[in-house]
Amino acid sequence: xxxxxxxxxxxxxxxxxxxxxxxxxxxxxxxxxxxxxxxxxxxxxxxxxxxxxxxxxxxxxxxxxxxxxxxxxxxxxxxxxxxxxxxxxxxxxxxxxxxxxxxxxxxxxxxxxxxxxxxxxxxxxxxxxxxxxxxxxxxxxxxxxxxxxxxxxxxxxxxxxxxxxxxxxxxxxxxxxxxxxxxxxxxxxxxxxxxxxxxxxxxxxxxxxxxxxxxxxxxxxxxxxxxxxxxxxxxxxxxxxxxxxxxxxxxxxxxxxxxxxxxxxxxxxxxxxxxxxxxxxxxxxxxxxxxxxxxxxxxxxxxxxxxxxxxxxxxxxxxxxxxxxxxxxxxxxxxx
Ligand SMILES: Nc1ncnc2c1ncn2[C@@H]1O[C@H](COP(=O)(O)OP(=O)(O)O)[C@@H](O)[C@H]1O
Ligand code: SF4
Ligand SMILES: [Mg+2]
Numbered sequence: 001x002x003x004x005x006x007x008x009x010x011x012x013x014x015x016x017x018x019x020x021x022x023x024x025x026x027x028x029x030x031x032x033x034x035x036x037x038x039x040x041x042x043x044x045x046x047x048x049x050x051x052x053x054x055x056x057x058x059x060x061x062x063x064x065x066x067x068x069x070x071x072x073x074x075x076x077x078x079x080x081x082x083x084x085x086x087x088x089x090x091x092x093x094x095x096x097x098x099x100x101x102x103x104x105x106x107x108x109x110x111x112x113x114x115x116x117x118x119x120x121x122x123x124x125x126x127x128x129x130x131x132x133x134x135x136x137x138x139x140x141x142x143x144x145x146x147x148x149x150x151x152x153x154x155x156x157x158x159x160x161x162x163x164x165x166x167x168x169x170x171x172x173x174x175x176x177x178x179x180x181x182x183x184x185x186x187x188x189x190x191x192x193x194x195x196x197x198x199x200x201x202x203x204x205x206x207x208x209x210x211x212x213x214x215x216x217x218x219x220x221x222x223x224x225x226x227x228x229x230x231x232x233x234x235x236x237x238x239x240x241x242x243x244x245x246x247x248x249x250x251x252x253x254x255x256x257x258x259x260x261x262x263x264x265x266x267x268x269x270x271x272x273x274x275x276x277x278x279x280x281x282x283x284x285x286x287x288x289x290x291x292x293x294x295x296x297x298x299x300x301x302x303x304x305x306x307x308x309x310x311x312x313x314x315x316x317x318x319x320x321x322x323x324x325x326x327x328x329x330x331x332x333x334x335x336x
């Protein structure tokens with residue numbers, strides 16, 4: 001991942017300065033929910049990027065903004081340039097008309113495995129019939145059996161109705177549907193939620209395999225252990241901002257942001273120490289660093305954290321006072 005000026009090599013989807021806000025309530029109770037703030041993210045061919053962060057920090061809204069699935073009440077700014085390899089002209093996802101998103105993007109260039117994938121199937125028809133219909137709508141040459149194979153589902157699942165699927169099968173059926181148009185970008189929103197550990201490992205390994213075949217895969221999860229196991233790149237989201245991004249091995253080995261360090265400290269092998277406190281309401285974000293009330297290294301951190309980018313990594317912290325930042329990063333304060 002790189003700064004906003006230059007996309008990393010192999011970038012298929014470059015998100016820059018993405019802001020999403022909702023106006024909610026009426027009259028004196030009206031307020032603005034800032035769900036995504038100034039997000040920069042590169043999704044690269046052949047790599048799995050894990051988007052991690054506590055519940056409610058804006059992960060799903062970010063994904064929905066990229067696929068044009070947010071309600072009309074959302075105000076969206078920024079850029080998300082999709083440059084599919086050898087497929088078609090680039091598409092600016094945030095301003096593309098709905099007809100372009102429907103006919104060219106969703107399912108064909110960007111596959112989405114939505115949160116609660118099972119609920120996106122019609123309950124009264126078999127999985128096989130619905131996958132066949134999706135293939136026909138996309139004009140795809142693959143068969144239902146191909147899709148089931150790609151999603152590591154046994155063939156007999158085609159004859160089942162959605163309510164007959166186990167949790168793991170339902171997630172993989174959602175994945176099979178998202179793969180129907182063989183999209184170069186795959187966005188999977190919490191595909192492991194509610195699954196036990198062996199199934200989590202199965203689904204994430206499957207996604208890593210789909211990335212290894214050349215797709216750009218975004219795995220959205222609050223399961224840092226799963227992310228650490230399979231991610232090539234990681235983006236850590238806190239209270240609507242991507243506070244740290246970079247190659248997963250580097251970030252997990254030596255996190256620069258105190259929140260990333262806190263998430264890692266909550267893993268079983270690090271002693272199960274949760275980050276104390278709770279994230280702020282996105283309708284009442286404080287000035288300056290939103291993590292300050294929970295930050296163990298908070299010092300003189302007044303003002304907005306300064307984004308620092310070095311060696312394919314980025315962190316949004318307060319460089320002069322954050323011990324979590326190595327000296328090399330601190331000396332690059334503000335560089336973009
Ligand atoms: N349609 C909407 N209208 C108003 N607020 C919304 C809407 N969708 C999501 N939000 C708010 O945006 C914030 C981020 O939500 P979400 O992206 O679903 O979080 P996550 O996926 O990280 O758990 C939450 O505060 C949520 O209530
Ligand atoms: S800016 Fe300060 S309070 Fe915020 S995460 Fe960095 S060190 Fe902690
Ligand atoms: Mg979500």
